Amino acid sequence: MTEVTHQIIKTNGINIHIAEQGEAGPLVLLLHGFPELWFSWRHQMAHLAKHGYHVVAPDIRGYGDSDSPLCTKSYTLVHLVGDIVGLLDHFGEEQAFVVGHDLGAFIGWHLSLFRPDRVKALVALSAPYFSRSQNTRSPESFRRMIGEGCYIWQFQEPGRAERAFARYDYLTVIKKFLLMTKRDYLVAPHGMEIIDYLETPATLPPWITEEELQVYADKFQESGFSGPLNHFRAMELNWELVGPWEGSKIVVPTKFIAGDKDIGFDVMGTREYVKGEVFRSLVPNIEVVILDGHHHIQQEKAQEVSNEILSFLKKFSAN
Template sequence: MSSISCEVEHLRIKTYGIWLHMVEQGAGPLVLLLHGFPEFWYSWRHQIAFLAKHGYHVVAPDLRGCGDSDAPLSPTSYSVVHLVGDLISILDHFSEQQAFIVGHDWGAVAGWFLCLLRPDRVKGFVSLSVPYFQRDPNTKLIESYRQVFGDGFYICQFQEPGRAERAFARYDYLTVMKKFLLITKTDILIAPLGMEIIDYLETSSLLPPWITEEELQVYADKFQESGFTGPLNYYRAMDLCLCNAVHLSEILNDRNWELLAAWQGTKVKVPAKFIAGDKDIGFESTREYVTGDIFKQLVPNLEVVILDGHHFIQQERAQEVSEEILCFLRKVSLDSVSSQV
């Protein structure tokens, strides 16, 4: 790995039932960095060093199912309640009542849920790429996605256990990483009829300036060790509204839906900042929502920043994202001190 990875401390902690691996660096207020798909803690390598240098205790876990953390085999172990429970366990391990949370992709989903279910544990939240959507009790999006987009939609293809794993296995791990991490498409990821999404994604022959072959190999080596089933189980344990409940089966769906019903209509009131790349597929499909009034009504204390870039913005625009995060952390801390005076 790069020299950055050699400077972090590795540790494992026990949550309720599984072991989570994470890295840490620095001292000061706690900041949790939550990665997305297909990633592990290494996706935050730039922000770890930057924030630690500026006086923060930075902790970047491998989320359950990813990297060197335990990977339960059943998708039922990847519900939103499990994800929030893992984050609470991390805060408890470090004896911190509150922490700053930064999440990208699936890490952003986990962060929004933490803000919704346990706002008392969050000082402030920075979401990269994934905004907050209000829970809709009448929408089961996996079914609607199949009706609207068909089987070629990547989320639909990820639902069947083993299907994506078999398709990925036709390529070496480095190629799979290049197909996902270097994606430049801005349209919805729908493979043509009869084609798997991994076959539809292009393999870039030229690397962009923000990532090296060595760094891509770090990803490839880790996924060769851990496999893809754990990360894919996030998709298999969802009725994706980015803040909705599990839709693995009717029984499981009903149980989680009932648990989350108590938060129906609840706003996210913790200070929050949303950062996205203007060429991110997700942003392209939610541009009107993100830049309009509804998002800010649901998250009253919200700042929105749109940068020139794609989905993996914390790597592509590492310095800018790091500075945006630091600016937010300092602002929230200053506001907190001012409110106590």
């Protein structure tokens, strides 16, 4: 099996860093979430490459070794989808399999909405699709519904979260986000920043090592957190931009995978939504798989998730 290689690709006006494994076969794009990197897909990359797929995992704009524009208006869905289309064009592929987790799932859903002609099939992890009419969740609406301790509200003010994060070393910040299990993590008590509220686990779970966490910490120490946080700061603009797709469905074949202990499942009826008919009406060609696990399911349950992705892709690989 080939080793992971790295390169910088010019696409959509910026430089995108990609990790790549597998020299031939159908193209699979793996899109990471917050606050992660291409590295979050290390297990799936090896598994898919071993089974004959050409696997490409970019650092999303603002992350890692990809460019991090200063302006928050450079982090809209138009930009993010454009980056992925640019990667497809770079590789000379009309279509690709797309797998996304968290932020990456958000991008995958909207790539499938804006450009279904470029997506052979989609696997979305941990973040379900909400239509624009449902997604009235602007930062201000989060503040009204949940309170000013909501992390989305706190992330809006440029520099605020960066200053709060700076009270900790980078490894601690990564541990607080990647390993959190508090069910009420969305909201810090009055007057407290979310990063102060999140706990630092005394021991690591078996699915990740100190050395692996350090990979994230070292890269974020180089690139900072402003790029990742700018994605949250584009939320209101994104809601405006998706207006023309109001009422549209995701028509590409899709599998949704999530952990049953994912904290996000217990927020504003998400667990019931994923099980209900509204979700399936918006994504009619969908399979839903719920595993025993938390939010970062592709790392926590690496082999199970790899098998679920592979079994789904195989259904369409001959087409």
